[in-house]
Amino acid sequence: MALMGGHSIRDWPAAERPRERLFQAGPGQLTDTELLALILGRGVRGLSALELARALLARFGGIRGVFNANPGELEGERGMGPGKAAALLAARECCCRYLQERLTPGRAIRSPADSREFLVARLRDRPHEVFCCLFLDNRHRVLAFDELFQGTIDNTTVYPREVVRQALRRNAAAVILAHNHPSGVAEPSEADQLITRRVRGALELIDVRLLDHFVVGDGSCVSLASRGML
Numbered sequence: 001m002a003l004m005g006g007h008s009i010r011d012w013p014a015a016e017r018p019r020e021r022l023f024q025a026g027p028g029q030l031t032d033t034e035l036l037a038l039i040l041g042r043g044v045r046g047l048s049a050l051e052l053a054r055a056l057l058a059r060f061g062g063i064r065g066v067f068n069a070n071p072g073e074l075e076g077e078r079g080m081g082p083g084k085a086a087a088l089l090a091a092r093e094c095c096c097r098y099l100q101e102r103l104t105p106g107r108a109i110r111s112p113a114d115s116r117e118f119l120v121a122r123l124r125d126r127p128h129e130v131f132c133c134l135f136l137d138n139r140h141r142v143l144a145f146d147e148l149f150q151g152t153i154d155n156t157t158v159y160p161r162e163v164v165r166q167a168l169r170r171n172a173a174a175v176i177l178a179h180n181h182p183s184g185v186a187e188p189s190e191a192d193q194l195i196t197r198r199v200r201g202a203l204e205l206i207d208v209r210l211l212d213h214f215v216v217g218d219g220s221c222v223s224l225a226s227r228g229m230l
Contacts, residue, residue, distance in 0.1 A: 014181040018050070032063045039091050044079040052079040067092040068125050096121055109140045112212065115176060116221045123180035123216040131179040133163060135172035136211070143170045158195050160202035167208050175203060175215040186217030193229050200230070 018034040027035065036053035043049040059077060060066045066074075066088060074085035109115055115134060123130060131149040136142060147168055149156045158178065167175055177199060179192075192215060200210040212225040224230050 001181075006074055021056030032057060036063060036066065039087055040084050047079045053079070055079070064145060066200075067095075090129065107142050107209075109134070109142065110225050112214075112226065115178075116223075118124075118212050119178045119216050120219060120221050123178065124219060126180050127182060129180060129182060131156050131158050131177070133166060134176040134178070135167060135170040136174040136176070137171075138173035140174060140211075143172055151165070158199070160195075160199045164202050164208075165200050165204055167203060168206060172208055174211050175210045176211050178212075178216060180216040186215045186220040186222045188213075188215050188222055188224055188227065188229060193224070196230065 005145045017029060018038050021034065022030055024040065030038075033050055033053045036056065037049040038203050040049050040052055047055075054067050056074075056077060057063060058071075060069050069088075071085045071089065072084075074080050074088060075082060088168075107114075119132075121130070129151040131146055131151070132145065132147045134142060135144045135146065147179070148162055148166060149158050151157065163175065163177075177196065194212070196213045199213075210230065212230065214222050215222045215224070
């Protein structure tokens with residue numbers, strides 16, 4: 001969509017305004033620029049909301065970069081301020097909570113897809129490696145999601161006894177492991193396979209099943225169970 005420089009969006013034909021397009025065509029038909037402009041609400045003198053949105057997308061490398069920017073970075077851009085920065089931070093948190101509702105306590109995990117989106121949303125943008133556990137009851141309903149270990153830029157130290165201790169504390173019957181690769185490559189390493197076997201062996205001693213181990217990269221997520229590595 002061409003920008004009409006110097007004119008308010010209210011002066012545009014109705015069919016070209018982002019809000020009207022949202023209701024008429026549906027949100028899936030809007031560009032990242034249009035969606036971001038709707039979150040921002042309005043522009044500033046000499047800069048429409050669409051122009052501001054386009055500038056932010058260019059500055060931060062896309063909508064993911066905009067949502068991951070900190071308040072200081074956002075407020076430092078022309079046309080931005082605490083209000084608009086807060087709106088973007090709130091929108092990102094809403095996205096995370098929307099996905100998290102799929103794994104709230106009491107919900108059942110029926111397939112890898114039930115946990116994949118949530119894990120990608122929680123772990124893909126972490127600058128350091130994080131090792132997490134989903135603790136489930138005997139009907140595979142979620143008891144808790146715990147971040148147990150944090151590491152350096154490329155590894156973390158995982159202690160199977162701590163996983164066992166937390167499984168007993170949660171009274172879990174099954175566990176799903178997950179960790180991220182800050183490099184963005186989700187391919188499981190030999191070390192990932194080794195720690196999976198060690199944790200599985202430790203959990204077997206207390207009659208807790210290890211269902212899967214997910215490795216999260218840059219928007220991708222690999223299941224070790226689906227690879228036959230469990």
